[in-house]
Amino acid sequence: MEVRREEIRKGPWKAEEDEVLINHVKKYGPREWSSIRSKGLLQRTGKSCRLRWVNKLRPNLKNGCKFSAEEERLVIELQGQFGNKWAKIATYLPGRTDNDVKNFWSSRQKRLARVLKTPKPSSEIIENQVQVNQSNPTFDLKCDPSVFNSSMEEELSKPHSCSSSSYIDNPGMVPFLDLVHEEPYLQIPLPQLVQPQQELTFSPADQELLARIDDPFLLDDFGAVDPAGPGDGSQLSLGQSMFDPAGSLTKDVKNQMSSDTFFDDFPADIFDHIDSLPGPSGW
DNA sequence: AATAAGAACAACCGCGAGCTT
DNA sequence: CAAGCTCGCGGTTGTTCTTAT
DSSP: OOOOOOOOOOSSOOHHHHHHHHHHHHHHOSOOHHHHHHTTSOSSOHHHHHHHIIIIISTTOOTTOOOOHHHHHHHHHHHHHHSSOHHHHHTTSTTOOHHHHHHHHHHHHHHHHHHHHSOOOTTOOOSSEEEEOSSSOEEEEEOOGGGGOHHHHHHHHOTTOOOOOHHHHOGGGSTTOOSSOOOOEEEEEHHHHHSTTOOOOOOHHHHHHHHTTTOTTGGGGGSOOOTTSOOSSSSEESSSTTTOHHHHHHHHHHOOOOHHHHHHHSOTTTTTTTTOOOOGGGO
16 A cells, blocks of 8 residues: 655755744754654755755855855865864854865865866976975975965955954964964975875875986976976976875976966965965974 | 856765664 | 664765856
8 A cells, every 4th residue: 555655845945945944943943853844844854954954044154155265274274184074174164064165175176176187388387386395295385475365365355254253263273273374484284185194105206206306307307398497306386296296296397387377277266275384293 | 149167056865873762 | 682763974966156268
């Protein structure tokens, strides 16, 4: 015998449904999600109700507000520390949900993947360079901070800016993060940025490259390189390697680019967070 | 102005942990 | 103790919006 089941609604929520859900939470609190359907209030699963509440209806959410530079930096920092624990990371970002953080990260990864796949003309030279220290695998970046602050500027210029502040108000929440440090000398802990909680490893080819880092003819191995480039081979461009050290140091060396063209194609905000990340000793 | 590509956002699904019966 | 249920999390997919050509 077939029992006719109530049809379960899916897809976008209507305003009326939101209202019902809000009323339910007002009465009973954010729990007993399954009872919403069993009481016949909504044709939605408890799961769906909970998700809607958590992601859209909960008070104090920053809906429709882009991640500030500080938030971006914090997400990146925390992702390096916790991995893909979005719910945990979201607790450090008032007004942001795990879904927000997850989507932000996912978009970012896609951007990165796309950028890293895009070959750049060798004539483009990057001014902002990376030094690789073999014994201590961090990238030391010396760079013009003006290059890296696009979204920060954007954020500051927004009259409605709703940048997160509670972790600033409560520095104890993120004790390792120095958000006001202005010194344009960067230390990026590679393992955190590349693959959380993993030992940084270089392929044999990369190791060979690193060993030859002072070899003035190193670049010759990679075909034509614009003579206007740094040319001394002592520094690597900030290109792909910091995000993919196992596979792309070689490409890095030949992808020396001008900051103009390079950053035109690079995700606008990608380096906003690179400011004063602590070295591994601070972790 | 039309179209394609990319980015951002919203929602669903599967799984596992924890609680209740 | 085991089965069932609820909830929360992370991954994934689909849709809409924005930007570039």
